[in-house]
Amino acid sequence: MQKGPSFDIRTILQIAQRRKWFLIVPIVLAVIACVAIIQLTIPMYLSKTTIQLGPFTTLTGRMSQMLPGVTAENRVRMRDNKEAIFKQLSNKITLGKVIDRVGMKPKEAQVKLADEAVRKNPSLVHEEALRTIMIEQMLAKMTLDFAQRSEYFELGTKSTNPQNAYLITKTLAELFIEENLMEGLNTLKGTAEFASTQMEKYRIQLQDAEDALRAYRRSMAQTSNQNLTVNSANLPQVNSLIQSYEAAKLKYVDELNTVESRLGDLNSEIRMFQSDEATQIKAQLIEKISKQAELLISFPWNNGDVLRIGTEISKLKDRLRAEIRRTGPRDLQGTYGHSVISLAIRREVIETEISLLNKQINTLNRLIDLFNSARSTIPVQELTLNNLQAKVEMSRQLYQTFVDQANSARIREAMQSTEIKARYRIIDPAQIPVTPINTDFMQVILIASIAGLGLGVGMVYLLEMLDNSYKGIEEIETALGVSVLGIVPKMNLGTSEPKKKALPF
Numbered sequence: 149m150q151k152g153p154s155f156d157i158r159t160i161l162q163i164a165q166r167r168k169w170f171l172i173v174p175i176v177l178a179v180i181a182c183v184a185i186i187q188l189t190i191p192m193y194l195s196k197t198t199i200q201l202g203p204f205t206t207l208t209g210r211m212s213q214m215l216p217g218v219t220a221e222n223r224v225r226m227r228d229n230k231e232a233i234f235k236q237l238s239n240k241i242t243l244g245k246v247i248d249r250v251g252m253k254p255k256e257a258q259v260k261l262a263d264e265a266v267r268k269n270p271s272l273v274h275e276e277a278l279r280t281i282m283i284e285q286m287l288a289k290m291t292l293d294f295a296q297r298s299e300y301f302e303l304g305t306k307s308t309n310p311q312n313a314y315l316i317t318k319t320l321a322e323l324f325i326e327e328n329l330m331e332g333l334n335t336l337k338g339t340a341e342f343a344s345t346q347m348e349k350y351r352i353q354l355q356d357a358e359d360a361l362r363a364y365r366r367s368m369a370q371t372s373n374q375n376l377t378v379n380s381a382n383l384p385q386v387n388s389l390i391q392s393y394e395a396a397k398l399k400y401v402d403e404l405n406t407v408e409s410r411l412g413d414l415n416s417e418i419r420m421f422q423s424d425e426a427t428q429i430k431a432q433l434i435e436k437i438s439k440q441a442e443l444l445i446s447f448p449w450n451n452g453d454v455l456r457i458g459t460e461i462s463k464l465k466d467r468l469r470a471e472i473r474r475t476g477p478r479d480l481q482g483t484y485g486h487s488v489i490s491l492a493i494r495r496e497v498i499e500t501e502i503s504l505l506n507k508q509i510n511t512l513n514r515l516i517d518l519f520n521s522a523r524s525t526i527p528v529q530e531l532t533l534n535n536l537q538a539k540v541e542m543s544r545q546l547y548q549t550f551v552d553q554a555n556s557a558r559i560r561e562a563m564q565s566t567e568i569k570a571r572y573r574i575i576d577p578a579q580i581p582v583t584p585i586n587t588d589f590m591q592v593i594l595i596a597s598i599a600g601l602g603l604g605v606g607m608v609y610l611l612e613m614l615d616n617s618y619k620g621i622e623e624i625e626t627a628l629g630v631s632v633l634g635i636v637p638k639m640n641l642g643t644s645e646p647k648k649k650a651l652p653f
Contacts, residue, residue, distance in 0.1 A: 163612060170611065171604040178600030182593055191584035194291070195313035196304035197321045198576035230294045233301065233324075237292065242323055243283045249323075250315045254278050258285070286316065300575065310581045317578040325572045342424040343554035346431070350547040357543045361536040382445050383519065389444055390512050397505045404498045411491050418484070420476035420496045427553055429468045430500070431546055436461045437504055438542065441511040465504075472496050514538060 164171065236242065246252075254262075262278035291304040303321055307313035408415045436457055443454045476496055477489045484492075518531055621632050 167608040170607045174604040175600035178596040182596035193310040193313045193581040194306050194585045195317040195578045195581050197578040198302050200300045200573045200575045246319045249319050314580040343550050347550035354543040354547045357540040393505050393509050400502045407495045418492045421478045423475040426471045433464050438511050
């Protein structure tokens with residue numbers, strides 16, 4: 149008995165000849181099984197599209213000065229949005245929209261699953277259960293692959309129908325871009341609609357003021373004289389009011405200089421966001437302050453009307469400050485520190501106070517100018533005409549304020565729309581797949597043949613290890629220690645028919 153097999157090339161060939169059926173049969177069986185599995189396999193198609201993730205655009209400080217109400221924004225650095233994007237694409241609402249747009253019909257198997265779910269839970273609505281099953285199966289066939297640096301990602305859908313795979317992938321990509329575009333523009337659309345509404349309101353007010361001015365010019369001869377708000381008796385009081393407003397303005401100017409010095413180089417870069425509410429409050433303050441200035445000329449400070457309008461102005465100022473603190477730093481959050489944002493808010497509040505004081509001072513100076521003109525050369529009719537012109541001018545300023553606000557909102561909307569379209573862009577649109585992804589016949593058959601060959605080789609090796617018979621002269625001489633003098637070959641003398649050679653099984 150030998151200790152173990154010792155093989156060379158000649159021995160291996162002899163073994164292969166002797167054990168050929170153990171090598172051939174596993175290969176044949178593996179190939180037959182592989183072909184049978186391929187025949188039973190349902191072809192699966194995959195349609196892919198590539199969506200680029202680009203950076204946000206940046207507005208410079210000079211651009212923000214050219215566009216009223218548009219503030220400079222910092223570049224948003226790209227970060228890994230894989231989880232957020234996957235949640236957005238796998239959202240049931242989004243997938244439901246895909247089903248509706250593509251016009252997918254439920255399959256028989258899905259209907260049976262929905263029936264089974266309703267039987268187990270009678271409170272379920274069959275249509276809702278069926279839709280949920282369709283969404284879950286669609287989600288299971290969706291693929292999402294991100295590049296290493298998240299500069300783009302590939303969105304794909306598997307389906308047994310190549311047309312469905314293409315339509316689902318194409319619709320998903322379109323919905324993804326649409327939803328991101330709408331999300332970014334919703335706020336700006338609200339601002340634009342509000343500004344447009346207010347613009348129309350003050351346009352009508354301006355038109356009425358201009359009509360009144362034209363009517364007065366036509367009937368100036370029949371118009372009665374109109375008393376001036378400022379006269380010789382209350383002129384010192386008016387000048388005293390102007391001086392008090394100028395003194396208050398100087399205090400705010402000094403405070404503004406201090407805040408701007410603390411901001412330093414950031415003073416020209418930081419711009420506060422102006423909300424619709426803030427714009428409306430400013431318009432109301434302009435009207436109230438103009439009325440207050442005229443009342444203070446004719447009545448003492450403790451007059452009921454003066455106190456009432458003063459209280460209204462104070463409340464409007466408080467609302468304006470609160471609105472500035474709430475929405476002003478919207479574009480600054482996450483870019484600047486708390487101290488810088490606080491200084492920016494304080495600067496905005498001070499500038500608003502100075503603007504309102506300037507409005508009061510200008511109103512009083514305008515009334516003094518009217519008085520001086522009337523006292524010198526201009527007749528009373530001309531003074532009334534000037535009053536109407538001032539009203540027209542005030543209405544025009546209010547109207548122009550909301551025109552600028554509406555234009556700003558439209559510009560921001562257009563720029564943000566362009567930005568989002570540039571950020572989310574389909575660089576490789578979906579195509580109808582022409583070949584399945586799971587039927588590479590030659591590769592599968594080759595792998596099966598190699599596996600069958602490996603199994604056959606293993607079986608032959610095992611049989612050789614268990615076979616203790618002598619295979620050649622060398623083994624006999626080595627085992628017995630004697631020399632072989634001759635070999636008697638196996639001969640068929642014709643005395644009997646040769647037996648059929650049986651398979652080694």
